[in-house]
Amino acid sequence: MARMRPGFLAYPALAVLVFAAPALMGASGVAYSAAVLIAIFAVMAYGLDIIVSDLGEVSLAHTVFFAAGSYTTALLATRGGIGSGWVTLAASLAVAVACAGVIGLVTLRLREFVFSLVTYAVAVVAMTVAANWSFLGGSDGLRGIPTLDLSLPGIALHAKTDRELWPFAFALLLIVIYVVARFRRSALGAAAVMTHLNPRLATMSGIDPARVRLQVFLLSAPISAAAGWLYAYQRAYVSADVLENYFLILMLTAVVLIGRRQLLGPLIAVALVLMQEKFLSFGGEIDKIVLGAVLVAILAFLPEGLAGLARPLTRMRAQRPSAPSIPTTLENLK
Amino acid sequence: MMSTLLQQIINGIVLGHAYALVAIGWTLLLGVARLVNFGHGQMYMLGAFVTWWAVAKAGVPYGLALPIAMLVGALFGFVMQRVMLKATLEQNLVSIMIMTLGFGYVLNGGASMIFGSTGQILETALSGQDINLGELWLTWQDAAIVVAAIVVFITLKWILDGTSLGRLVRMVAEDPKLAMLAGVNVRWVYYGVFAFEGAAVAFAAGMVAPRTPILTSMGFDEVIMTFVVVVLGGIGSVTGSYVAGVALGLFTALFGALVSPAYTTAAAFLVLIAVLVLRPRGLGAGSAAGVH
Amino acid sequence: MSRPILEVRDLQVSYAGNRALDLASLAVGAGEVVGVVGANGAGKSTLVNGIAGWSRGAPRVTGEIRLGDVRVDARSTHRRVREGLVLVPEGRVAFGQMTVEDNLCAAFTAPSAPGRRVYSRDEIFELFPRLQERRHHLGHQLSGGERQMLGIGRALMMGPRVLLLDEPSIGLAPKMVTQVLQTLRTLAESGLAILLVEQNVRAAIEVVDRLLLLERGRKVLEGPASEVGDDPRIAEAYLGATAA
Numbered sequence: 001m002a003r004m005r006p007g008f009l010a011y012p013a014l015a016v017l018v019f020a021a022p023a024l025m026g027a028s029g030v031a032y033s034a035a036v037l038i039a040i041f042a043v044m045a046y047g048l049d050i051i052v053s054d055l056g057e058v059s060l061a062h063t064v065f066f067a068a069g070s071y072t073t074a075l076l077a078t079r080g081g082i083g084s085g086w087v088t089l090a091a092s093l094a095v096a097v098a099c100a101g102v103i104g105l106v107t108l109r110l111r112e113f114v115f116s117l118v119t120y121a122v123a124v125v126a127m128t129v130a131a132n133w134s135f136l137g138g139s140d141g142l143r144g145i146p147t148l149d150l151s152l153p154g155i156a157l158h159a160k161t162d163r164e165l166w167p168f169a170f171a172l173l174l175i176v177i178y179v180v181a182r183f184r185r186s187a188l189g190a191a192a193v194m195t196h197l198n199p200r201l202a203t204m205s206g207i208d209p210a211r212v213r214l215q216v217f218l219l220s221a222p223i224s225a226a227a228g229w230l231y232a233y234q235r236a237y238v239s240a241d242v243l244e245n246y247f248l249i250l251m252l253t254a255v256v257l258i259g260r261r262q263l264l265g266p267l268i269a270v271a272l273v274l275m276q277e278k279f280l281s282f283g284g285e286i287d288k289i290v291l292g293a294v295l296v297a298i299l300a301f302l303p304e305g306l307a308g309l310a311r312p313l314t315r316m317r318a319q320r321p322s323a324p325s326i327p328t329t330l331e332n333l334k
Numbered sequence: 335m336m337s338t339l340l341q342q343i344i345n346g347i348v349l350g351h352a353y354a355l356v357a358i359g360w361t362l363l364l365g366v367a368r369l370v371n372f373g374h375g376q377m378y379m380l381g382a383f384v385t386w387w388a389v390a391k392a393g394v395p396y397g398l399a400l401p402i403a404m405l406v407g408a409l410f411g412f413v414m415q416r417v418m419l420k421a422t423l424e425q426n427l428v429s430i431m432i433m434t435l436g437f438g439y440v441l442n443g444g445a446s447m448i449f450g451s452t453g454q455i456l457e458t459a460l461s462g463q464d465i466n467l468g469e470l471w472l473t474w475q476d477a478a479i480v481v482a483a484i485v486v487f488i489t490l491k492w493i494l495d496g497t498s499l500g501r502l503v504r505m506v507a508e509d510p511k512l513a514m515l516a517g518v519n520v521r522w523v524y525y526g527v528f529a530f531e532g533a534a535v536a537f538a539a540g541m542v543a544p545r546t547p548i549l550t551s552m553g554f555d556e557v558i559m560t561f562v563v564v565v566l567g568g569i570g571s572v573t574g575s576y577v578a579g580v581a582l583g584l585f586t587a588l589f590g591a592l593v594s595p596a597y598t599t600a601a602a603f604l605v606l607i608a609v610l611v612l613r614p615r616g617l618g619a620g621s622a623a624g625v626h
Numbered sequence: 627m628s629r630p631i632l633e634v635r636d637l638q639v640s641y642a643g644n645r646a647l648d649l650a651s652l653a654v655g656a657g658e659v660v661g662v663v664g665a666n667g668a669g670k671s672t673l674v675n676g677i678a679g680w681s682r683g684a685p686r687v688t689g690e691i692r693l694g695d696v697r698v699d700a701r702s703t704h705r706r707v708r709e710g711l712v713l714v715p716e717g718r719v720a721f722g723q724m725t726v727e728d729n730l731c732a733a734f735t736a737p738s739a740p741g742r743r744v745y746s747r748d749e750i751f752e753l754f755p756r757l758q759e760r761r762h763h764l765g766h767q768l769s770g771g772e773r774q775m776l777g778i779g780r781a782l783m784m785g786p787r788v789l790l791l792d793e794p795s796i797g798l799a800p801k802m803v804t805q806v807l808q809t810l811r812t813l814a815e816s817g818l819a820i821l822l823v824e825q826n827v828r829a830a831i832e833v834v835d836r837l838l839l840l841e842r843g844r845k846v847l848e849g850p851a852s853e854v855g856d857d858p859r860i861a862e863a864y865l866g867a868t869a870a
Contacts, residue, residue: 058431060372106611113370116431117561118610120372124554125600132596249439252432288443295436299429300417424684501724502733508723511682515715517707517734517784624723 014264019170022163032162034278036234038271039169040227043176044247045254045266047224050183052252053260055216056196057112061103061119062251064126065096065221067242069228071130074142074238085150089229096225097218104214115213123243130240141239148233165234172230173267176223181263183219192216224251246288253295259305337469342591343584348476350583351483352542354576356556357563358486359534365570365625366507366527367422370431373414373438374535374560375553380441381407381536382543383449383550386456396458400540404533410441411532415525422524423510438553445550453547461544475544482541486534487576494572494625503527507570507625555599559586562606570625630655631741631819632677632711632788637689639669639676639843646685647672647843652821654788656741659810659820661834661851663827663860669843670823671716674790677821678713679703693787694741708734710742710787714794716823719777722766726757729765729776736785743816744785753809754779771802778809788819795826807833831855 022035048062069092076082076091103122107115131139148165150157159165183189194202195209202209232238250273257272258265273291281287302308356378363369371377381403388399414437415422421429460474494500505513506523514520563582567574582602590598630653639647647669654660662670675681677691680703691699698706707713720729727747736744751758754775760768768776774794781789791810795803803826811833814820824830831837837854839847847859854860 052428052432056428058428060435106607110610113427113431114565114610116370118607121558121561121603121606124558125603127554128597128600245439245442249435252435256432283447285443285447288446289440292436292439292441292443296417296433296440299421299433299436303429498731498733501728501731504724504728505721505733508721509718511680512715512718512721513733514703515678515680515707515713516780517704517732519704626723 015174019167022166027163029162032166034274036162036165036169036230038267038274039166039173040231040234041247041250041274042254042267042270043172043230044224044227045251045270046176046180047220047222047227048251049255049266050180050189050192050216050223051220052255054184054189054192054196055213057213058116059119059217059220060116060248061099061122062220062224063243063247064099064119064123065224066228066231066247067126067130068092068095068099069225070232070238070242071136071142071228072225073229073232074145075136077145077232078142083146083149085148085229085233086152088232089226092225092229093222096221100218100221104217108210108214123248127240127243130243137239139240141237141241143237145232145236145238147236148230159233162234165230169230169234172226176226177263177267179223184261184263188212188215188219249291249295253291253298256295256298257305259307262305262307265305265307338591341470342587344470344472345591346584346587347580348472348479348583349587350580351480352538352545352579353559353563353583353586354579355479355483355486355538355541356535357560357575357579358490358538358572359531360560361564361567361570361572361575362490362534362625363527363531364564366503367524368425368427369418369422369528370427370434371414371531372431372434372557373441374434374531375555375557376438376441376445377407377410377532377535377553378539378556379445379548379550379553380410381539382456382548382552383445383454384536385540385543386454386548387449389456389458390454396460400537403536403540407532407534407536408529409532411528411530412525414532415528419521419524423521442550442553449550451550453549455547456540456544458544475541479541482537483576483579486537487572491572504625558599558603562602565606566609572626631694632821633690633692634677635690635692637673637676637691638687639672640686641683645843647676647840649673649689649843649845652838652845654819654821656787656817656819657814658836659814659822659834660836660838661830662821662823662838662840663825663830664840666825667842668840670840671792672843673840674713674792674821674823675715678711678790679706680713680715682717707784708736710736710785711790712781712784712786712788713790714774714777714781714792716792716796720765720768720773720780723764725764726761726768726776730757730779730783732783734784736783738785741787741817742785743818745779745782747783750779750782753782770797771799771806774798774802774806778806782813786818788821789813790821790823792823793825794822795824795829800829803829804832827860 022031025031044062044066047065048059051057051059051062072092072095073088076088082088103119107118130136136142148159148168150168159168191202191207191212194205195207195212199209202212228242231242250270253273254266254269257269276290277287298305360371360374363371384403384406385399388394388402389396394402414434418430418433421433458475460478463474464471465474465477494503502513502518503523505516505518506520510520559582563575563578566582567576567578585605586598586602589601593601632652632654634649634652637647637649637652638645662673664670672685676685676687676689679687679699679701689699690697693706693709693711696709698709698711701709730747730750736742738744745753751761756772757775757779760772765773765776778791778794794806798806807829810820810822822830822834831851834851837847837849837851838845839857839860847854847857
């Protein structure tokens with residue numbers, strides 16, 4: 001299944017190019033900020049990507065995992081006095097997995113849309129809690145988060161500016177992309193796709209769809225939380241606005257814009273959206289309308305995403321899985 | 335103490351009828367077309383703001399503003415269904431859910447742009463007038479909400495059970511493919527149900543919005559409450575939605591008064607989770623659809 | 627045979643790129659009962675579904691379909707039904723959550739025209755007294771045979787000019803099978819054109835005028851029942867061996 005030969009050198013070359021990108025774009029603070037944010041939001045989107053593209057379900061709670069990462073980091077770094085980014089990272093991941101565990105267990109044997117509704121409700125409730133609970137800083141949020149410190153004994157690793165943060169953000173991005181790629185090649189990844197496309201066949205092959213759902217969900221939550229962790233350091237301040245709908249819509253657009261199950265899809269999509277906001281913006285509200293409209297338009301008119309435009313129609317039809325009752329199409333079934 | 339409790343019960347009954355009224359379009363949409371409309375909250379917000387704008391800015395009488403809001407809502411519902419028709423016929427639930435979220439976001443942005451981001455108060459002739467029952471009180475608007483909800487529910491139930499239109503809708507709800515073979519134009523039924531959702535939620539908004547200030551960022555709580563009502567009442571059950579709505583209203587009012595007003599949505603949500611865990615009837619994988 | 631009510635030419639149906647049916651021609655006249663037989667997967671259901679423009683899946687259908695003088699292949703399912711091209715599908719034929727009475731309510735008023743007899747509910751009850759006995763029961767409370775009757779009754783209330791039936795005898799007791807098929811024969815005698823898909827060849831032969839054998843999506847045999855009924859190819863299709 002893994003076609004390594006021709007693309008083997010392409011990925012490392014691409015990685016070098018992406019790493020050098022902010023430097024190539026003028027090496028200014030703005031370029032590095034943009035790059036760091038793109039990396040953070042792309043990582044956030046990758047968490048959702050494996051749920052939507054592979055498992056075929058819509059989780060609306062990934063903003064909560066993102067926020068869990070941010071808040072855990074903020075709390076530990078400010079009130080807890082924890083200086084090490086490693087500790088805050090581990091804590092963020094743990095909190096996310098715990099939340100996902102609870103949500104997952106509750107919705108284990110319920111219909112998919114009930115799962116989506118519950119995740120939506122969790123996000124809304126989280127918004128209320130974050131805005132009202134003084135422990136989480138209430139409507140003011142938590143301020144004064146120190147800069148990222150990933151020092152290990154003997155090696156000092158700090159990031160005080162976005163420029164210094166970029167290598168860490170890039171590293172996180174690489175790691176997450178690698179994790180997603182490995183997931184798609186793993187038994188769990190294959191089980192997820194089978195559960196999505198043909199649940200009956202999956203059950204007959206010995207796969208427990210409910211368990212697979214839970215496992216993929218538990219894997220996806222810490223990915224988004226890791227993004228939240230880094231975001232806390234980048235912004236130095238965390239409040240209930242990390243739970244805003246904007247992040248959810250951004251994530252969803254990132255997952256569908258280029259095409260489902262495209263490895264670099266979320267990264268490219270987030271870059272496109274953020275660049276539109278920076279360079280082609282007509283105001284916050286218009287941006288909202290545009291983003292929402294793009295999301296609807298892609299799903300209504302270009303369900304294969306932008307990548308589908310590049311593919312000749314005849315090849316697309318041949319690749320369609322032969323289960324006509326399943327409406328969603330998947331390309332690139334690696 | 336007793337009168338406070340009774341007052342809260344009155345509040346709860348009013349609130350409950352409001353919840354039921356807000357939920358009715360959504361419950362029909364889900365029961366008939368199996369569509370989960372995540373834009374429901376923003377459509378509610380739109381209904382509230384169109385009503386407010388008509389009354390406060392365009393000087394239209396309230397009784398005319400409501401049908402205008404309903405028309406706008408119905409139109410929006412129709413447009414949504416038109417865009418999502420392919421996904422609806424294919425039952426592509428993932429696409430539908432995400433698209434409705436997208437629509438909601440567009441509404442959010444559009445409403446902020448047109449109506450601004452400050453809170454507004456929708457005042458009507460009825461909302462300012464109180465009815466006093468001894469120490470207890472409610473506004474005429476509150477009473478109107480209760481009456482309207484009851485009328486809407488009875489009418490809907492009668493249409494569904496007793497008319498040929500209702501029979502058509504039930505056929506499509508149970509088995510759209512088989513309904514096609516019975517000569518039913520299923521597309522138009524889907525359009526109709528989505529337009530109904532738009533009109534119903536706008537009507538509910540126009541009736542209920544006078545109770546609190548409205549913001550273009552609102553709508554999320556409404557979706558949660560609607561979801562809880564539908565889950566508690568049983569998907570596709572008109573009577574169930576009514577009963578669940580009133581029950582939820584009572585619970586919310588009492589919780590808000592006795593425990594905490596800020597966390598009522600969270601509390602309702604926890605009730606929902608408890609129900610889902612303990613008695614997930616009708617929500618487990620593979621449950622039958624239909625509307626009754 | 628008078629001018630055929632149903633004419634089909636070059637009907638091709640594919641599911642996800644796989645050709646399931648390739649039929650050059652088929653015609654059914656008024657008052658004729660044509661049977662379609664063949665092994666599982668031969669394309670029988672695909673045939674009647676394709677003619678009706680209907681499926682529980684998502685096939686690609688091309689071809690010419692004429693109902694009387696009118697071409698209907700460009701029309702959607704429900705429009706064809708309203709014109710009198712009615713299908714009683716395989717599997718679910720009635721609404722399980724509605725009462726028998728509600729099931730026997732036409733969703734539209736079929737125009738009474740020459741060649742279209744619109745049955746009233748009372749006539750259906752006369753035809754199928756069992757349904758009258760159970761008029762207030764819900765669809766899913768009926769037995770298999772009663773549900774088939776209900777499906778046929780619903781179809782008749784739409785004033786069909788052509789009635790397509792997909793395996794009406796599945797799951798029915800032999801006596802029930804005879805009864806249902808005999809009813810079809812009687813209906814044909816009043817001018818209804820019937821295309822009957824059947825697994826149960828023996829039972830079908832008793833009531834059909836003409837028989838068609840499908841194999842792997844193609845018509846391999848066609849002719850009057852009396853001539854073709856004993857053709858060894860039919861037994862072969864079902865048993866996979868040359869019959870003695």
